[in-house]
Amino acid sequence: DIVMTQSPSSLAVSAGETVTINCKSSQSLLSSGNQKNYLAWYQQKPGQSPKLLIYLASTRESGVPDRFIGSGSGTDFTLTISSVQAEDLADYYCQQHYSYPLTFGSGTKLEIK
Amino acid sequence: AVQLVESGGGLVQPKESLKISCAASGFTFSNAAMYWVRQAPGKGLEWVARIRTKPNNYATYYADSVKGRFTISRDDSKSMVYLQMDNLKTEDTAMYYCTAGPSYFDYWGQGVMVTVSS
Numbered sequence: 001d002i003v004m005t006q007s008p009s010s011l012a013v014s015a016g017e018t019v020t021i022n023c024k025s026s027q028s029l030l031s032s033g034n035q036k037n038y039l040a041w042y043q044q045k046p047g048q049s050p051k052l053l054i055y056l057a058s059t060r061e062s063g064v065p066d067r068f069i070g071s072g073s074g075t076d077f078t079l080t081i082s083s084v085q086a087e088d089l090a091d092y093y094c095q096q097h098y099s100y101p102l103t104f105g106s107g108t109k110l111e112i113k
Numbered sequence: 114a115v116q117l118v119e120s121g122g123g124l125v126q127p128k129e130s131l132k133i134s135c136a137a138s139g140f141t142f143s144n145a146a147m148y149w150v151r152q153a154p155g156k157g158l159e160w161v162a163r164i165r166t167k168p169n170n171y172a173t174y175y176a177d178s179v180k181g182r183f184t185i186s187r188d189d190s191k192s193m194v195y196l197q198m199d200n201l202k203t204e205d206t207a208m209y210y211c212t213a214g215p216s217y218f219d220y221w222g223q224g225v226m227v228t229v230s231s
Contacts, residue, residue, distance in 0.1 A: 040217035042158075049210060049221040050158065061219070093158055097216035101176050102160040 002027050002096050006105030014113045019081040021108045023094035028074045029057075031098070038098035041070055041079045045090045054079065055097070086112050115139035117211045117222035124228045129201055133225050135194045135211030140220075142192040143167065148218065149185060149196050151207035161209070162196060179205075201229045 003026040013019055029038045037057035042050040052061045054070035057077060069080045081088055089112050094105040121133040135147070149161040162185040163174040173185050184197040194211060206229050212218040 038216070042218070049223055050218070051221070052214075052217060052219055055217045095158070095217060100163070100174050102163075102216065104158040104160070107157045 001101055002029075002099060002103050004094055004096055004103050004105040006094055006108055008108060009106065010109040010111065012111040012113050013084055015084055015086055017084050019084050019088075019110060021079040021081075021092055021094075021110075023072075023077045023079070023105050025075045025077075025096055025098075027098075029077075029096050029098045030074050037073050037077070038096060039070070039072070039077050040095045040097055041068075042093045042095065043088075043090045044093065050093065053092075081110075084110075084112065088112070115213075115220045117213065117220055119209065119211050119222045119225035122209065122225035122227045124230065125201055126231050127201060127203060127229055129229075130197070130199045131201060131227060132195055132197045133209055133227065135222055137192045137194065137211075137213070140213070143189040145213045146215065147185075147187060147194040148212045148214070149194075150210045150212050150218065150221075151205075152210070152224075153204075153207040156207075159207075164194065198227070201227075203229050205229050 005024045007022045039057040041054040043053050044050040053064050053068050058070045067082045071078050092108045116138045118136045125131050146165050148163045151159050151161050164185045165172040182200045187194045208224040210224045211222040213220045
């Protein structure tokens, strides 16, 4: 099974700051066939279902603000949230969609000061 | 708009069974792989099961933690997906989400709570 390690587990920032969340996989998520990285990011606001933000490491889901940026390749990935807003208060999860069983990171709780 | 609506959750005792359902609408259900993902109270997300489409023989896949106890199924004529949960354990207590997508999850239901407790 591919183990997903996310860091930090929590962070608190002021509105307008930039946030970086890291996700590391125990195996490469890069497909040699198409050179795509099979990594997704989700946002879960309090009391809500998760919402897809990013897939294939850097492709933003339709309707997701462009301040959410996914990057990385192989085993190391990053979700960057620029100019954080109060509405970004949430838990963030990475997920590998490279192989079964599908696995998630343990989550990062983002708090707004 | 895409909708996934789960139902059938509740409180059961250990070793009992429960079947939860998900009604889908707003997309071509028969063309979509369907999944169940769960979240224990205060914890992270865990993929539980997957069922593929008819051209893929409705192949099913399970997390090791539920293999042999849970069964995912679908009824394309009703746009429904089900999760039959047998021999439930206290560690199966969680919010269960019905999801859809290629292998990441585009769409999520609101979730249904399953509590296993004596």
